[in-house]
Amino acid sequence: MKIVALAGGVGGAKMAHGLAQILPPKDLTVIVNTGDDFEYMGLSISPDLDTVCYTLAGLANPETGWGRANETWNIISNIERLGGPSWFRLGDQDIATHLERTRRLKAGQTLSQVVKDFCAAWEVKQIILPMSDSPVRTMVDTDEGELEFQEYFVHRRCEPRVKHFRFDGISAAESAPGTREAVASADAVIICPSNPWVSVDPILQFISLQNKIVVAVSPIIGGKTVKGPAAKMYEELGIEPSALAVEKHYSGLLRGFVLDAVDESLSSQVSVKTLVANTLMNDYTDRARLAQDVLNFIRSL
Amino acid sequence: MKIVALAGGVGGAKMAHGLAQILPPKDLTVIVNTGDDFEYMGLSISPDLDTVCYTLAGLANPETGWGRANETWNIISNIERLGGPSWFRLGDQDIATHLERTRRLKAGQTLSQVVKDFCAAWEVKQIILPMSDSPVRTMVDTDEGELEFQEYFVHRRCEPRVKHFRFDGISAAESAPGTREAVASADAVIICPSNPWVSVDPILQFISLQNKIVVAVSPIIGGKTVKGPAAKMYEELGIEPSALAVEKHYSGLLRGFVLDAVDESLSSQVSVKTLVANTLMNDYTDRARLAQDVLNFIRSL
Numbered sequence: 001m002k003i004v005a006l007a008g009g010v011g012g013a014k015m016a017h018g019l020a021q022i023l024p025p026k027d028l029t030v031i032v033n034t035g036d037d038f039e040y041m042g043l044s045i046s047p048d049l050d051t052v053c054y055t056l057a058g059l060a061n062p063e064t065g066w067g068r069a070n071e072t073w074n075i076i077s078n079i080e081r082l083g084g085p086s087w088f089r090l091g092d093q094d095i096a097t098h099l100e101r102t103r104r105l106k107a108g109q110t111l112s113q114v115v116k117d118f119c120a121a122w123e124v125k126q127i128i129l130p131m132s133d134s135p136v137r138t139m140v141d142t143d144e145g146e147l148e149f150q151e152y153f154v155h156r157r158c159e160p161r162v163k164h165f166r167f168d169g170i171s172a173a174e175s176a177p178g179t180r181e182a183v184a185s186a187d188a189v190i191i192c193p194s195n196p197w198v199s200v201d202p203i204l205q206f207i208s209l210q211n212k213i214v215v216a217v218s219p220i221i222g223g224k225t226v227k228g229p230a231a232k233m234y235e236e237l238g239i240e241p242s243a244l245a246v247e248k249h250y251s252g253l254l255r256g257f258v259l260d261a262v263d264e265s266l267s268s269q270v271s272v273k274t275l276v277a278n279t280l281m282n283d284y285t286d287r288a289r290l291a292q293d294v295l296n297f298i299r300s301l
Numbered sequence: 302m303k304i305v306a307l308a309g310g311v312g313g314a315k316m317a318h319g320l321a322q323i324l325p326p327k328d329l330t331v332i333v334n335t336g337d338d339f340e341y342m343g344l345s346i347s348p349d350l351d352t353v354c355y356t357l358a359g360l361a362n363p364e365t366g367w368g369r370a371n372e373t374w375n376i377i378s379n380i381e382r383l384g385g386p387s388w389f390r391l392g393d394q395d396i397a398t399h400l401e402r403t404r405r406l407k408a409g410q411t412l413s414q415v416v417k418d419f420c421a422a423w424e425v426k427q428i429i430l431p432m433s434d435s436p437v438r439t440m441v442d443t444d445e446g447e448l449e450f451q452e453y454f455v456h457r458r459c460e461p462r463v464k465h466f467r468f469d470g471i472s473a474a475e476s477a478p479g480t481r482e483a484v485a486s487a488d489a490v491i492i493c494p495s496n497p498w499v500s501v502d503p504i505l506q507f508i509s510l511q512n513k514i515v516v517a518v519s520p521i522i523g524g525k526t527v528k529g530p531a532a533k534m535y536e537e538l539g540i541e542p543s544a545l546a547v548e549k550h551y552s553g554l555l556r557g558f559v560l561d562a563v564d565e566s567l568s569s570q571v572s573v574k575t576l577v578a579n580t581l582m583n584d585y586t587d588r589a590r591l592a593q594d595v596l597n598f599i600r601s602l
Contacts, residue, residue, distance in 0.1 A: 041400050042343055042407060074373055078397030082422045084404060092393050096379030099342050099396075103385060106343060121383045 008199020010065035012192035018291030025125030035138035057122035134173035191216035309500020311366035313493035314356035319592030326426030336439035358423035435474035492517035
């Protein structure tokens with residue numbers, strides 16, 4: 001069964017890693033949000049791509065879910081001593097990724113090529129694709145004005161109330177090579193438990209899911225998110241945060257919907273077929289078990 | 302006694318550090334070559350300035366003379382794994398300096414401002430000035446064509462035979478703020494044991510030494526350099542490398558010349574007053590002793 005997974009950062013990476021533990025590598029393509037990408041200290045940073053790549057490479061920090069395992073922090077502490085910015089905490093190994101990516105992009109490589117080469121170097125066998133090679137920048141309109149995503153997300157710790165999202169550059173951007181083909185040849189598309197507003201929505205602009213078997217896994221469990229501001233965003237946009245709100249978000253796209261056991265009671269209100277599963281992924285086994293459950297669910301649709 | 306020291310990298314930094322151990326901080330200004338500056342991996346790197354700053358800050362690697370003490374190399378090893386360039390070995394702490402300098406330069410700060418702020422952060426009390434805030438790039442014309450200095454020096458390990466030096470950008474460049482004033486108010490100028498061709502010559506373009514007491518310390522000891530390609534350069538340019546060649550290089554500029562004890566026999570051939578001293582600086586004590594000898598010599602002129 002050929003699967004395309006749509007992923008943002010940590011939640012998406014964990015789900016992708018679960019799928020990677022089960023599927024033959026050639027049967028899994030992960031299309032990753034690049035709306036969170038930004039420039040910091042002159043470095044081109046792709047947080048979601050790196051999280052997915054590090055996770056599938058076994059290089060991710062198992063505690064945070066993002067960044068590198070056994071990371072050191074010499075650079076940021078020295079930059080702080082010099083009075084430089086430190087709100088975005090970059091580890092030393094992580095900076096190597098950004099420096100080399102920045103160098104390659106400036107030399108004319110596309111982001112896809114960079115990701116492909118990095119995955120080869122890190123021995124990632126699955127296919128990881130950015131949604132687009134063109135810069136797309138998620139802008140968060142808030143009660144304090146429009147903020148760049150990382151400014152909102154990291155610097156301001158998601159404190160400003162959101163009003164609207166805009167994906168700067170998206171109308172001129174094309175889907176990255178391989179994305180449409182991967183979707184076209186996939187037996188099913190899994191929308192990973194990532195933020196619907198800022199991780200999945202941008203990806204959906206680049207691919208057509210018509211006539212595909214699409215299954216989404218709710219990132220909202222018991223009205224809360226495991227990580228990140230999705231629940232807070234729903235609330236501030238006047239929608240009660242719940243698995244139901246997520247299902248409604250993807251209304252018309254889905255053939256099946258996966259919600260957590262704690263939300264079992266909501267299952268009857270979902271308008272597509274549902275799978276009730278343990279969606280919390282605390283360890284590698286959880287990831288594989290959820291992936292297996294979702295694949296079985298897809299087969300049953 | 303107010304002293305201006307002209308310095309390149311390691312030799313100049315050691316001499317400056319010797320002087321810093323003796324003189325009150327406000328009485329020592331070090332004007333540093335920036336012809337070695339270059340861009341690498343998108344970073345603006347100032348090798349000589351950093352060597353002088355790190356040395357006076359007590360942060361320099363005591364074994365190499367350049368780079369940081371207790372350095373780690375996570376970035377370069379990760380960049381190598383990704384297939385990126387690694388011929389210029391940048392340590393992690395050192396990269397922090399380059400990242401923050403690059404950020405500040407891009408934001409519009411001058412190199413002088415950056416150095417001043419960094420010295421404040423590193424608690425360097427002496428005044429360290431770049432020769433110029435404008436980019437000057439030492440180009441080495443060789444039997445293999447013209448090479449950028451670091452390409453020649455680090456990447457090609459000084460192997461190509463030199464024919465000529467050119468300081469790209471120097472005619473349009475102005476001396477950095479404070480350099481001329483420092484020289485004007487100095488009681489004496491010390492040309493540190495740095496490479497005459499590529500470290501000192503560029504600095505000399507920016508300041509006037511007329512009517513000043515100028516003393517040079519030979520970087521060539523027994524026909525050889527302690528570090529770097531000065532002796533090789535003299536040879537390839539058809540000049541026998543010796544302390545005498547150095548004195549001749551600065552012909553007309555000097556009031557006094559300092560040569561090593563092993564070159565004592567050459568002393569009589571020097572056309573200005575000489576000091577024969579132990580000029581090898583293996584440790585902090587050597588540096589201070591040489592500095593004291595040179596200061597005494599200056600007083601005697």
